[in-house]
Amino acid sequence: MSIRKVTICLAVILFISATVLAFTSNKRAEKKAEKEYTPTVQTVTMTAVGDCTLATDINADPNGSFKSVAESLNGDYSYFFKNVSPIFSEDDLTIVNFEGTLSNQGTRQDKQFAFRGKPEYVQILTSSSVEAANLANNHSADYGDVSLSDTIKYLNEAGISNFIGTNTAIRDVNGISVGLVGIDALDETEAAKLENVIGSVKSLGAQLVIVSIHWGEEKATAPNDTQTELAHKAIDAGADLVLGTHPHVLQGIEKYNGKYIAYSLGNFCFGGNNNPADKDTVIYRQTFTFVDGVMQEDDNMTLIPATISGHDEYNDYQPAIAEGDRKTQIENKLIEYSTPLGLSTLNFR
Template sequence: MQKKKNLYKKSRYYRQRQKKIRQVCVAAGSILLLVVVILIIRGCSGGKARTASSSDVKTTADSDSQTAKSNVSDSESANTASADSDDQSDTSTKDSSDTASDSETDNAKLNHSAPVTLTVSVVGDCTLGTDENFDYDTSLNAYFESYGKEYFFQNVKSIFEADDLTIANNEGTFTDSYDREDKTFAFKAPASFAGIYSCSSVEAVNTANNHSHDYGEQSFQDTMDALDAEGIVHFGYDETAVMDVKGVKVGLVGIYELYDHLEREQQLKDNIAKVKEDGAELIIVIFHWGNEKETVPDSNQTTLGHLAIDLGADLVCGHHPHVLQGIEEYKGKNIVYSLGNFCFGGNSYPSDMDSIIFQQTFTITNDGVKADNVTNIIPCSISSAYDYNNYQPTPAEGDEKTRIMEKIQERSSWIG
């Protein structure tokens, strides 16, 4: 009888222990399932596209190369612009294996279950270097050595961090080459200067301009490598880019117009067609064009700007005149003819230090880009100092802010 009682106790203990084991297993399984769900949700979430991700489409058209020759700088006359000779053959060789198929493109335009708002900031000429003939002690390069890479955009960084995509014009080279082109002004800096962009929330730069080959073909490739090392998307000439920003595919096209003007029409057509093929839902075209110091766009600018909109661009911005030009609304889209200088190492004492950050907030739905045209112009000075250029662009305030806004409004009224 005592043995049976012992067996019964052991059996009851055994059942209780088995029950506890099952309860522990169920609890552990529930926790594991919760962790998996959290990881899936985090993987699907998005934010500001600091750089192109592995799913970004970044392509280069293998069309005819463009030879662009120009010796234009902030100190040269407008008449020099059309006659300069700065060898700039298109060296884009980056063919992406991630090119979207037609079906992927269709899906991309149909997966916005809710409208997506996307704010883009665009700024003008950023010459993050110096000419070897300049006084080094007052050069941008000397400021980099003294204050570090964070110094230059520290007064506008919060603006760039708050938007979804920031685009600048990289006018110069990041190279150690000494093979200087025979031209009046040539700009370069070490590769580490590309970090000025990455530490300041600038995600993409145009490279199609008259200073991109200042130290020859090698300097152009060195610049591309330096930008790649910092995760900065680059585009220009026949290289196009498509970035994924908050789930929207943004196509970027950069055209250098100065040397052969309207002969760039075919390149413009080809490049816009290319980003469309790669799934772009929002298209931004950047031009390096116009005449130095001219406050009114010439006929080449207006013709190409209008053509870009006709071909499907949602925003057109330009630079090179080193001064502000007006803004035209064409078919409900904006053409910002000249953004002026921004972080400009080309002159310690420029005659005009006015600049702007042009912002536009787009709304994208399954039907495309809405025609709401929400813009924000932020007047700036290229310097935080009053009487010289310390290479630190700063938002204007008070009377200065009002003066620059009135300048933009006046020059916009002159167009057309």
């Protein structure tokens, strides 16, 4: 064989060897990269409860009132959520519907019930791991605009996220941006802002959007058509969870397009009445899971039956976890209310 042919053969062999070596090295690098890649998993466990009215109407009987109990505590405001604070402490975000004001200012508005609590009552929330408060309701300015401004001020100073109408909140929870929206749908003008407000928090980068809506009819145990329409509209606009308040009693749970709607969480720490006839309530809990920033459809929702008082005969303003027959009664009630909405089974703790 001529030297020229030998040279060509050697060149071909070297080319093939280099190609095979490069291909093998690339495959090894790809496999190594696959082994080294670990998806980022983040979770947000949130808890929500109903109406928290930390005050007594000045026209109410002072005997056994919220105010009389609060003043007897010598500043130990952890009393009110003592039975449920362990539940609040084990989550990442606890949301209450704050129905009333915290202020020393303002004039009582001309209405049947108006609530103004002392600014230091904010410690009821801070001492019990409450991180967020919805202010979008019909009692947020019971003593005029200054009482609402004061409430926002004291909540902000305490580090409690608060939200009402276009004043939304974005809170970082375990590296996830949580958008909090509150709408008082009893006011048609405010209700009309629902979709735009949800859009605004999403434009600010919210990865999880929780919407609280004040709506419905007092004492009604089933949502009306307006509630259903607004709830579906909220989810279609990007809400991941809808929480309802105002009826002062429990209403059912619906699942719409993979998202939950709790139409009414009822009362919770409720200073508006020293002996409500219906003391049943529920603590709503849901864990949202994100993989590489994308929300997963893991459907991790739990309901914890509770009562607004530790006593059936009167309101001690100290919500408690329901047990035994009372727990079963509340579970059955929620199933009864939820079945017409498409959920005949619910997950209880």
